[in-house]
Amino acid sequence: MREQIEGSRAIARTVARCRPNVVAAYPISPQTHIVEELSDLVRSGELDRCEYLTVESEFAAMSACIGAAAVGARAYTASASQGLLYMAEAVYNAAGLGLPIVMTVANRAIGAPINIWNDHSDSMALRDAGWIQLHAASAQEAVDLHLQAFVLAERLSLPVMVCMDGFVLTHAVEEVEVPLQEDADRFVPPFVPRQALDPDAPVTIGAMVGPEAFTEVRYLVQRHLSGALHVLPEVAYDFHRRFGRRAGGLVSAYRAQNADTVLVTIGSAAGAAHEVVDQLRGRGIAAGSLAVTCFRPWPADAVRTALAGARQVIVVERAFSPGSGSILGRDVRDALPDRTEVIEVVAGLGGRPVRRAGLLRLVEDVQAYRIRPGRLHFLDLDRGLLARATAGEEGP
Amino acid sequence: MSESRLYQIGTFGVGNRLLTPEDQTVQAGSDRPRSITRGHRACRGCGEALGARFVLDSAVRAAGRDLVTVNATGCLEVFSSPYPESAWQVPWLHSLFGNAPAVASGMAAGLKALGRETRVVGQAGDGGTVDIGFACLSGMFERDDDVLFVCYDNQGYMNTGVQRSGATPPAARTATTSELGDPPGARFGQGKFVPLIAMAHDIPYVATASVADLHDLERKVGRAMQLHGARYLHVLVPCPLGWAADSADTVRLARLATESGMFPLFEAERGEITAVTPIRRQVPVDDYLRLQGRYAHLFGEHPRPDLVRRIQAAADRNITRFGLRGAAS
Numbered sequence: 001m002r003e004q005i006e007g008s009r010a011i012a013r014t015v016a017r018c019r020p021n022v023v024a025a026y027p028i029s030p031q032t033h034i035v036e037e038l039s040d041l042v043r044s045g046e047l048d049r050c051e052y053l054t055v056e057s058e059f060a061a062m063s064a065c066i067g068a069a070a071v072g073a074r075a076y077t078a079s080a081s082q083g084l085l086y087m088a089e090a091v092y093n094a095a096g097l098g099l100p101i102v103m104t105v106a107n108r109a110i111g112a113p114i115n116i117w118n119d120h121s122d123s124m125a126l127r128d129a130g131w132i133q134l135h136a137a138s139a140q141e142a143v144d145l146h147l148q149a150f151v152l153a154e155r156l157s158l159p160v161m162v163c164m165d166g167f168v169l170t171h172a173v174e175e176v177e178v179p180l181q182e183d184a185d186r187f188v189p190p191f192v193p194r195q196a197l198d199p200d201a202p203v204t205i206g207a208m209v210g211p212e213a214f215t216e217v218r219y220l221v222q223r224h225l226s227g228a229l230h231v232l233p234e235v236a237y238d239f240h241r242r243f244g245r246r247a248g249g250l251v252s253a254y255r256a257q258n259a260d261t262v263l264v265t266i267g268s269a270a271g272a273a274h275e276v277v278d279q280l281r282g283r284g285i286a287a288g289s290l291a292v293t294c295f296r297p298w299p300a301d302a303v304r305t306a307l308a309g310a311r312q313v314i315v316v317e318r319a320f321s322p323g324s325g326s327i328l329g330r331d332v333r334d335a336l337p338d339r340t341e342v343i344e345v346v347a348g349l350g351g352r353p354v355r356r357a358g359l360l361r362l363v364e365d366v367q368a369y370r371i372r373p374g375r376l377h378f379l380d381l382d383r384g385l386l387a388r389a390t391a392g393e394e395g396p
Numbered sequence: 397m398s399e400s401r402l403y404q405i406g407t408f409g410v411g412n413r414l415l416t417p418e419d420q421t422v423q424a425g426s427d428r429p430r431s432i433t434r435g436h437r438a439c440r441g442c443g444e445a446l447g448a449r450f451v452l453d454s455a456v457r458a459a460g461r462d463l464v465t466v467n468a469t470g471c472l473e474v475f476s477s478p479y480p481e482s483a484w485q486v487p488w489l490h491s492l493f494g495n496a497p498a499v500a501s502g503m504a505a506g507l508k509a510l511g512r513e514t515r516v517v518g519q520a521g522d523g524g525t526v527d528i529g530f531a532c533l534s535g536m537f538e539r540d541d542d543v544l545f546v547c548y549d550n551q552g553y554m555n556t557g558v559q560r561s562g563a564t565p566p567a568a569r570t571a572t573t574s575e576l577g578d579p580p581g582a583r584f585g586q587g588k589f590v591p592l593i594a595m596a597h598d599i600p601y602v603a604t605a606s607v608a609d610l611h612d613l614e615r616k617v618g619r620a621m622q623l624h625g626a627r628y629l630h631v632l633v634p635c636p637l638g639w640a641a642d643s644a645d646t647v648r649l650a651r652l653a654t655e656s657g658m659f660p661l662f663e664a665e666r667g668e669i670t671a672v673t674p675i676r677r678q679v680p681v682d683d684y685l686r687l688q689g690r691y692a693h694l695f696g697e698h699p700r701p702d703l704v705r706r707i708q709a710a711a712d713r714n715i716t717r718f719g720l721r722g723a724a725s
Contacts, residue, residue: 022506055498066489070464208473
């Protein structure tokens with residue numbers, strides 16, 4: 001049923017329809033509306049056979065999910081920003097133990113300076129944790145990715161992080177179709193754990209592994225997570241068949257075929273990119289865009305295929321690696337042949353909107369060679385503010 | 397499981413098979429659950445291995461074998477689960493150092509949601525309990541989650557090479573509290589006696605126990621398992637390596653810790669003390685300290701009777717505070 005609904009509420013209702021047995025969460029903006037709604041759904045009985053744990057920290061939230069998943073219960077949590085970093089040790093551990101936990105990340109900047117608004121510094125910091133990391137371009141896609149996340153997690157026995165831009169997607173009210181319970185039940189099968197703590201068949205989970213086998217264990221992690229690249233499109237295909245909407249998979253291209261210049265985005269910036277592409281096409285410029293839905297595992301082949309015809313690729317992302325450069329941009333560059341120009345751009349940090357005008361100017365600047373590859377470009381830098389902030393200081 | 401092999405490990409606490417069945421420990425029976433079995437790599441004389449064996453077997457028996465357990469990082473975890481071997485005969489999970497109480501909470505919540513009666517036991521050393529795991533422990537207590545959490549207190553970070561923890565007693569030498577300086581060894585702080593902090597949460601059950609009285613330990617585990625909600629058991633487990641003591645003295649040290657007043661044995665329900673183990677004959681702390689190399693600097697070339705007196709004063713205070721000179725004295 002389509003309804004006008006806040007993104008967070010839509011997510012909470014979708015998660016509830018995936019029937020988690022344990023929701024453990026610690027409040028942090030902009031994740032709060034999701035977990036508030038879930039606690040209501042548990043309390044009202046609409047989400048039954050579910051325990052809602054009001055834990056004392058994000059570290060405990062992920063730890064409780066680990067315990068729940070280990071006894072064969074479907075476990076869910078949501079977090080963001082500082083909270084995600086606070087639980088980081090347990091995030092890695094959940095993946096190492098192969099526990100199919102689903103977590104929403106309401107993407108938010110990392111302090112200092114403290115900032116509650118959106119960027120991707122939080123989930124990017126955990127890109128190597130061994131989770132499947134999906135990014136939603138819209139509230140609807142966030143809903144659809146959550147349904148797929150439970151299926152993926154349990155089919156692969158791997159945890160899945162669904163990232164959605166804080167405030168931009170979590171707090172906006174828009175028309176969203178939240179799945180009906182019977183449709184969710186048909187799509188998300190009952191949880192059959194690959195391994196569970198069972199007194200009738202005791203297993204030891206989380207044993208210490210030394211140098212004689214650690215490399216092999218990690219090799220299997222790489223093989224298993226990379227193998228998920230084949231499963232993601234299957235689940236997206238099933239989803240499309242069942243719900244009639246396209247969502248999920250690895251990447252989502254828009255007018256990218258025969259495009260000379262392609263904007264690559266991750267998260268909600270895809271919407272603005274689509275409009276800019278339409279505008280450029282209207283001017284006769286062969287532009288396209290590509291949204292990265294699955295960031296980990298990294299779908300290098302899908303990215304290469306989607307960008308095969310592009311001469312210039314402009315990667316716009318909401319995070320960077322200080323002292324080094326882009327994050328997504330590097331992955332994209334690695335996936336492409338050397339002849340493709342890749343422009344690495346940081347935009348939308350700490351809640352600054354990524355607008356059509358800025359993206360349009362960016363493409364124009366790239367096409368006019370005012371912005372060149374090889375150097376991280378910060379979109380919409382306020383030079384006046386920089387000058388005031390650094391007045392009297394000498395640069396390094 | 398009905399193997400006929402029986403193990404006499406040489407302490408009166410283990411129980412003599414000539415005793416009546418009700419006086420025997422779980423370990424004395426041929427049907428003992430063997431939760432942690434032979435093949436682990438604990439040091440000779442390890443108090444924690446002894447304590448864990450009795451705690452788990454008692455809990456497993458009380459739970460009718462329907463039990464799962466989570467273990468914090470630490471000696472117990474490392475010596476029991478080196479891949480590809482495991483000494484555990486019960487469903488056992490190791491996640492992290494600081495999160496065992498929260499993992500236990502999640503297990504209990506998951507089992508409840510699945511409609512199962514399976515019991516949950518969490519285990520950690522003192523580092524995993526009183527320091528790095530403390531926030532999770534307090535959260536689990538506060539929510540009254542259905543978990544028995546057991547701290548095996550050997551008073552330091554023994555697994556990493558004997559560094560000071562929040563449970564290291566004053567004046568003890570560790571790798572991070574030198575025997576040099578003044579005062580030497582761990583500083584005299586306010587202490588962090590987690591059983592009392594647990595009681596402040598008004599949880600259903602808190603008890604202290606030691607590996608010197610294994611009947612008492614088993615009985616307390618049994619009592620804890622009769623109850624539901626958050627329960628806490630704090631077991632003193634001497635560490636020959638970290639305490640620089642003879643490995644044959646583990647049980648003796650545990651007994652002296654109790655009989656000197658340094659480690660009071662009591663039980664509490666809903667924040668009120670319900671029982672204490674009276675001290676039959678108080679021994680001076682000297683007797684306890686002198687057996688341990690970690691206190692050698694108090695008795696060496698430059699003896700520090702002043703510090704021994706401070707330790708004695710703390711032991712005396714315990715005796716008064718917990719009423720250990722009870723009916724039996």
